Amino acid sequence: MLNLIETWDKVFPRDESVNHKKVTFKNHFGIELAADLFWPKASGTFPSIAISGPFGAVKEQSSGLYAQEMAKRGFLALAFDPSFTGESGGEPRYMNSPDINVEDFQSAVDFLSNLDIADPDKISIIGICGWGGMALQTACIDTRIKATVAITMYDMSRVTGNGYFDSADNEEARYQQRLALSKQRTIDFKNGTYQLGGGVVDDPSGMPDFVKQYFDYYKTPRGYHPRSLNSNGGWNVTAGTSLLNTRLLTYASEIRNAVLIVHGEKAHSLYFGQDAFKLLKGENKEFLLVKDATHCDLYDGGENHDKIPFGDIEAFIRKHC
Secondary structure, rough: OOOOOOOOOOOOOOOEEEEEEEEEEEEOOOOEEEEEEEOOOOOHHHHHHHOOOOOOOOOOOOOHHHHHHHHOOOOEEEEEOOOOOOOOOOOOOOOOOOHEEEEEEHHHHHHOOOOOOOEEEEEEEEEOOHHHHHHHHHHHHOEEEEEEEOOOOOOHHHHHHHHHOOOOOHHHHHHHHHHHHHHHHHHHHHHOOOOOOOOOOOOOOOHHHHHHHHHHHHHOOOOOOOOOOOOOOEEEEEHHHHHHHHOOOOHHOOOOOOEEEEEEEOOOOOHHHHHHHOOOOOOOOOEEEEEEOOHHHHOOOOOOOOOHHHHHHHHHHHHOO
16 A cells, blocks of 8 residues: 655645646556546546656656646646656665556556546557657557657667667677676675665766756756655666666557657757657657757756647647547
């Protein structure tokens, strides 16, 4: 039984114009997930959206902000914590797996499909950052999803296996990772605990601009949250094992339902979205480039809270649902 915090502890203000409550549901691995459900103060059924991300964040950060805003626009929106993180269940903590994370998205669709106030024929998903890649991976398998929106996306398997900007895309670099992960597994088993890898750096001086942008979001009042891995101790060192050994988007070209990829013009991660879009086929696929936006600007809208193109996201989903 999960112990849910009922007081409002989001990094964004509550909007009383929409309904909100905490909910739980189980995925096919038996892990209980915690989520925030937002919906309009109106009667009837609504098109629904499952939302998660960024990778290493919690629903009290970006995904909850997106969910509340989409509820204001007439959707039933569910922002959930992935397995092993936030208020969701799963042991050991702070692990990830592309298979389990896709299942998390699918179980959110299961939940929405069975709500009386949700239209089961109008379900979409939104994934932010690393969960943008997971959203596309879920769209490869789940035909119930009518529209998928990937926001400022990462392909987590690519960055894990190749390094940033594919700078370590070679056998020797991956072998050195395998050596380190294998050694750490032995140490963790002996100690009976899992070594944390560390979240966003505490001092970004001298680091690349995108690291400073992460710091500005996760390590300041703008986006800090005590349950967020990125704001605190990070993932387990060995959490990336599956991502190193599994590649996402193998069947991206076979996604028949609608896909919108949204990326910032100045985002360091732009190449992930551009290359993912090249894999997609069909006239119901769109790429939206947000002028002057960095990667983290699409987490919360940036300094002036005006960078997230919610109107375009809404229009795309309504067009295809």
